[in-house]
Amino acid sequence: MADHGIPHFHNDAGVAVIHVGAHEFMCIGAKPPFDHPHVYLDMGADHEIVCPYCSTLFKYDASLKAGACSPPDCAHHEAAKAA
Numbered sequence: 001m002a003d004h005g006i007p008h009f010h011n012d013a014g015v016a017v018i019h020v021g022a023h024e025f026m027c028i029g030a031k032p033p034f035d036h037p038h039v040y041l042d043m044g045a046d047h048e049i050v051c052p053y054c055s056t057l058f059k060y061d062a063s064l065k066a067g068a069c070s071p072p073d074c075a076h077h078e079a080a081k082a083a
Contacts, residue, residue, distance in 0.1 A: 021064030
């Protein structure tokens, strides 16, 4: 089992910008069940990217940890599923 995964972020609040601590992450749009297809975004050498589904602007912030974001409520953590 992996000790970490790709961070997931949502924009349920409809904020103009989400600052993230990772260059690679998933945007899910809104919280389930109103989410869009979970799209993998990679900023590469850039420091910002726009989600092609929901048009949320994500900006890299080196002061944040890899899975963290500002506003902090935009981080999405999926609940573990029972086997």
